[in-house]
Amino acid sequence: MRKFGFRDKLGYLFGDFGNDFFFMLVLAFLMVFYTDVLHLNPAAVGGLFVIARLWDAFADMAWGRFIDTRKTGKNGKFRPWILRMSFPLVIVGVLMFVYIPGQSEGFYLAYAYVTYIVWGTLYSTVNIPYGSMASVMTADPVERTALSSWRTVGSQLAGLIINVVGPIILFVDNKAVPSRFFMAALIFGILAIACYIACYRLTTERIVVDETAKPKAQKGATIKGLVKNKPLIWFLSGSLIFMVNLMLIGAVNVYLFKDYFGTATALSLVGLIQSGAVFIMAPFIQKLVKKFGKKEVVSVSVLVAGLVYLALYLLPDLNATQFISLLAIAMLGYGTFNLVIWAFVTDIIDYHEYLTGLREDGTIYAIYSMARKIGQAVAGGVGAAAIAAVGYNSTLEVQTAETLSGIHMVGTLIPALIFLAVFIIITFLYPLNKKRTEKLAADLAEKRKGSGSAA
Numbered sequence: 001m002r003k004f005g006f007r008d009k010l011g012y013l014f015g016d017f018g019n020d021f022f023f024m025l026v027l028a029f030l031m032v033f034y035t036d037v038l039h040l041n042p043a044a045v046g047g048l049f050v051i052a053r054l055w056d057a058f059a060d061m062a063w064g065r066f067i068d069t070r071k072t073g074k075n076g077k078f079r080p081w082i083l084r085m086s087f088p089l090v091i092v093g094v095l096m097f098v099y100i101p102g103q104s105e106g107f108y109l110a111y112a113y114v115t116y117i118v119w120g121t122l123y124s125t126v127n128i129p130y131g132s133m134a135s136v137m138t139a140d141p142v143e144r145t146a147l148s149s150w151r152t153v154g155s156q157l158a159g160l161i162i163n164v165v166g167p168i169i170l171f172v173d174n175k176a177v178p179s180r181f182f183m184a185a186l187i188f189g190i191l192a193i194a195c196y197i198a199c200y201r202l203t204t205e206r207i208v209v210d211e212t213a214k215p216k217a218q219k220g221a222t223i224k225g226l227v228k229n230k231p232l233i234w235f236l237s238g239s240l241i242f243m244v245n246l247m248l249i250g251a252v253n254v255y256l257f258k259d260y261f262g263t264a265t266a267l268s269l270v271g272l273i274q275s276g277a278v279f280i281m282a283p284f285i286q287k288l289v290k291k292f293g294k295k296e297v298v299s300v301s302v303l304v305a306g307l308v309y310l311a312l313y314l315l316p317d318l319n320a321t322q323f324i325s326l327l328a329i330a331m332l333g334y335g336t337f338n339l340v341i342w343a344f345v346t347d348i349i350d351y352h353e354y355l356t357g358l359r360e361d362g363t364i365y366a367i368y369s370m371a372r373k374i375g376q377a378v379a380g381g382v383g384a385a386a387i388a389a390v391g392y393n394s395t396l397e398v399q400t401a402e403t404l405s406g407i408h409m410v411g412t413l414i415p416a417l418i419f420l421a422v423f424i425i426i427t428f429l430y431p432l433n434k435k436r437t438e439k440l441a442a443d444l445a446e447k448r449k450g451s452g453s454a455a
Contacts, residue, residue, distance in 0.1 A: 007203075008137055010150070010198075010202055011198060011203035012137070012150050012154075013151065013154035014196075015133075015151070015195070016154035016155045016158070017154035017158050018192040018194075018196045018198075019123075019127055019158075019192075020154070020158035021161075021162065021188040021189075021191050022093045022119075022123075024159045024162040026093075026096070027250055028271075029166060031045055031049075032254045033181050035392070035394045036175075036176040036394050037178045038099065038108040039108075040108055040112065042387045042392060048112060048113055048116060049383075049384060051117075052117050053120075053373050055117060055121070056120045056121070056373050057374055059120070060127075060370065060373060063124045063128045064128050067081065067128060067132065075205075076204075076205030077205060078133040078136065078205065079133065079199075079200050079203060082126055082199060083200040086126055086192070086193060087193065089119070089122040089125070090189040090193050092115060092118050092122055093119050093185060093189055094185045094186055095115050097181045097184070097185035098182055099179075130199070133203065134151075137204065138206060156279065157275075162271070163267065163268065163270065163275070164272050167264050167265050167266075167267040167268045169184045170184055171258075171264040174264050225352050225355045226352070228355055231348050231351050231430060232348045232351070232352065232367070234430040235345075235348055236367070236368065237425055238425040239371070240375045241421060241422060242302075243372055244418065245334075245422070247383065248383045248386070248415065251383030251384070252383055252407065252410050253267065253270060254267065255387060255392065255411075256408065259404060260404050260411075261319070263320055266320045269324055273327070273328045277328065277332045277335040278338065281336050282339060285336065285340060289340065293434025293435075294347070296434060298340055298426055299426050301334065301336035301337055302419050302423045302426065304330070304332070305419045306333075306416050306417075306418075306422075307416075308326055308329050309330055309412050309416035310412075310413070312327065312330075313412035313413040316408055333419075334419070337422075345368055347432050347440070350441065351440060354447065357447075389406070390402070390407055390409075
């Protein structure tokens with residue numbers, strides 16, 4: 001079997017590249033497809049998003065359990081599922097953006113429910129084995145970190161393409177065109193399939209776990225440790241509302257630029273800057289964290305993002321260019337949190353081991369994954385409800401002044417308040433600062449040495 005190397009990292013990049021072609025398309029533009037093409041009520045769309053995301057949270061856990069019970073074949077345990085489930089996933093994804101003219105609102109709502117929920121379920125069947133595969137591609141922690149980094153690059157590249165090219169394809173004269181949504185879904189679907197095939201062909205599973213040798217789960221000790229794990233509790237709280245905020249921003253930005261500023265194509269520039277902010281910060285993150293600590297770096301970055309959004313709210317007369325120029329600073333702030341977020345999870349896993357003596361990476365990651373899905377559910381509902389609450393009417397050529405003012409408030413003041421709330425949680429409630437994190441690592445090393453277990 002060939003050694004782990006560049007081919008594996010490139011293949012793993014293609015996996016999230018393929019995932020996010022559709023995930024980002026759905027995240028950024030499905031709501032406007034529902035409201036402006038199917039003319040569904042934003043509140044009804046919000047209800048759909050909430051129900052679907054909550055279902056997805058349990059679908060993730062159910063599919064993860066199913067995958068764990070499968071035996072490893074000649075092509076691995078996870079790779080075959082990525083390949084075989086990617087085709088139905090993409091087909092249903094394209095069907096989500098089909099417009100059948102002349103139907104009733106009830107038909108469109110039912111069609112949206114069926115296609116969106118089925119797509120979300122199928123997404124779990126590809127994403128869960130993809131995320132799990134890193135643990136069997138290599139046992140080396142450094143190489144696993146490299147896989148995580150390359151995955152992030154793949155995700156950012158897909159986001160860059162969707163956010164920059166998407167508005168150019170989807171809108172003509174600032175209006176959503178049904179046929180263009182289908183064309184975009186078809187193009188990105190074909191690209192996604194190509195990426196999944198590349199992921200399958202370029203990666204190799206090297207580690208086969210002997211399930212019979214694993215100790216029985218100690219549920220009582222696990223639950224007790226989770227309840228006492230304050231870093232887990234506060235990080236989940238902070239990251240949950242942080243995710244709600246990012247998805248709220250993504251949903252509302254379409255209406256903010258399309259209606260308030262009157263230029264949907266400016267979303268391409270916003271998408272370019274958002275991805276650029278991550279690429280700019282990535283080379284500096286390791287040095288900043290090493291010098292100041294994860295908690296300290298994130299606290300400052302989230303505070304900056306909150307203050308910038310507050311300034312944007314207090315300056316309602318900015319034009320689109322001026323708005324985006326200030327927004328770029330906020331993107332540098334919350335982009336930093338996104339780059340460091342998985343490192344927080346690693347510390348929390350260590351803390352759980354320190355409390356309980358149990359190394360339960362999968363349990364902690366599953367809890368975090370479920371929290372992310374709940375955050376997505378809340379964000380989908382909040383974004384749609386907020387747009388409905390300010391009086392958005394898709395049948396109007398131009399929204400009322402009150403609605404435009406409300407869209408500006410939802411797109412600036414609410415994100416500001418949420419970022420500031422995350423700052424308070426991370427700064428004053430999350431306990432693992434740089435000093436305590438370093439002491440935790442040292443204490444855990446001693447504890448492992450004393451028990452004779454491998455670090």
